[in-house]
Amino acid sequence: MSELKGARIIVAGGGIGGAANALALARKGADVTLFERAAEFGEVGAGLQIGPHGSRILKEWGIFDEVIAKGVLPKNLVFRDAITAEVLTKVDLGREYQQRYGGVYFVVHRSDLHSALVSAARRAGATLVNDATVTDVVTEGDLAHVTLADGSVHSADVVLGMDGLHSVLRPKLHDDKPVGSGYVAFRGTIPMEEAGLEEELEDVVGYIGPRCHFIQYPLRSGAMLNQVAVFQSPAFLRGEEMWGSAEELLPAYDHCHETVRSALKHMWTDRWWPMFDRDPVDNWIDGRMILLGDAAHPPLQYLASGAVMALEDAKCLSDYAAEDLRGDTANWPQILRDVNTERAPRCNRILTTGRMWGDLWHLDGAGREARNELFRTRDTSSYKYTDWLWGYDSARNRDGLALSH
Template identity: 45%
Template structure:
């Protein structure tokens, strides 16, 4: 990889953060003919975590970029989304996401290991000639009326027509623009994948809904792995403990659940827990020519499985609004991007909270939830149209 020892390369766009959102933004803008430099603070590119879900709002974009075949090859095309009661195990509702679902939304529902999607995007960026820097920590960004200057911890600095902050939940760019802080949800996740001796014959995503807890399971890597995510409300958090959500709380949270749910306890690592955070929706995503994208702009809880999907939507919008113009009006691009994406992402953020409350309902609320879900027609996609259906694109500058 080419080295730039004194200054950063003078490209059109500078992106801070080499996760899925940053790579996607780089690829989308490059596809429009814009030169891009992307800086990652880690010594190597990589992702942590396990599986993620890609609804048709995301897979349509990946298909447009020529990456869907690779994503489907590395992941699993899902047949059905299934909701079960975690206490008694019964199926509450299901949504087939093959056949008529794919015809309705013009794209499939795919699950993939996070590292595999990241690797696919990284390879596409490398093939496109995007400048990719590692071990580069950006300490400050100075917005100006005609661009923004990035300043690295090692003293390097360079001005760009536009800078994109894609550093995720704990974004320094977000701190500078919005000035808020991550908000703990009080829920904790434990994750793990286990190898399957034979490829899974079920290509379903199953959510087991319990009082203050849930389990998500689905196959990965062509059905050779089973992904397990156990999430629960921590009593330690409610007591104000700093180190909340330990393995003892995990066991207690799922102790009264059905046997298949309890069995999953053996398939998640206990050495690392994942306290779940988001931030309150923000109407301000930019300062001059510095603009936020992905989790830096709209970190969300996982209940709609839309974190990566919304980052891909952001990237697609940036690429489309920037267009293939030699003299792109970046002020108009930034303004149009925020106007298009902020209401949409805010709705996803707030609906994720509401769906989490539904998922974790207890007592009489659980009974009402179960009754309502059981009454749903399985081939009724109307409840998901707002999320998955293709929308009219904003006017490109």
């Protein structure tokens, strides 16, 4: 495909979102240069959940088989009460679910997805540059000029600001800061045989409880166990600037079931991740630069859609640009406005719903009892609460068409 031949695009940031945009645009013939500040490409963290709204895009880009070969297709999403370990509800991820949403729900190591995107972007012709930190982007006429930390300046038709939660480019549009949730995440991956599980784990299991939750699922074809412990930091509640620490981990789960408490010994304690998002904003555009990915809409992880939103951004932008091409030029200001108009409401809904979902998971007392009863009695054959999330497709959304069932 060469719909965008002649278009010059710079991507600032080489995470999952940056690599995805480089791939999507290079596939359509654009001249793409990606600048990444790290000395080499890589993703820290562990497991990642990708819903059908993401797997459909990976199939379109031709890298689904490569990614899924290193992942796992769980059978169910399972919610348990963290205090009693009771199964509250399940989401069956089998044939009916896959047919409804036109894709699968899978889990994969972050680094496996990222490396597949980086390799595919290079194969598609994108130029990926390490040790290159973008410090500023300025629009002059029909060009955007990118300044790197070494003082060099590079020009393009459009620039994608994809430098993450702590974006240095976002302040050009908004005077805001990341918002601390008060919750901190500890992670850990171990060989499955070391986990001591009573039965084979084939699901994504979430134990939800007062002020904490705990996630388990298999990785790398079931050979690894991925675990995530998330809890409210007492240091945050005390107003301390540095919050979340290994000393807080075990006491945070004192009220939980032994199944959860016994698994905590496998968590990494030399690093942890205080959980931040940002308040939703409607405008992501400054001249010929658009913020995308976590620079525009960093979510809390409760809807497991942070990485997928970045994939959706990439598909949406590349589709709009290719469709808008007129001769050898594209109307980039209009393309950016169209992408912003479509993507902001969806991403902002995920941000706000994610915050609400986190509150729901962590209820105590009567709130916990009411939530558990709602989960136990929900209609498991109904998709009315999830179609908006998993059924979204930017091309269909533009055409006003529904996902076929």
